[in-house]
Amino acid sequence: MRKATIDENKKCPKCGKIENQIKIGYNKSGTQRCKCKEYGISYTINPKKHEYSEETKNLAIKIYYSGVSGRGVGKILGMNKANVYNWIKKEQ
Ligand SMILES: [Zn+2]
Structure with missing residues (x-):
């Protein structure tokens, strides 16, 4: 089932937008990779798990x-x- 809500983790590091971000798969370590439709750049989503020491x-x-x-x-x-x-x- 697809979630209709905007995933705030999907945020373009270049333009900072959360719209027009598409998932393009995973890298070897299992991190979600996304692509910004506006700038055409791909990036990985930083898992927020280890935010604190x-x-x-x-x-x-x-x-x-x-x-x-x-x-x-x-x-x-x-x-x-x-x-x-x-x-x-x-x-x-
Ligand atoms: Zn962008």
């Missing part, structure tokens, strides 16, 4: 278990609270 993650968990809410941790570390909750979930 292990240290940041551990710090977030530590702060969380010291009694701060997930939202609070997100505020302190300047990240989305969803990140924090993801980490907590994985630790349990």
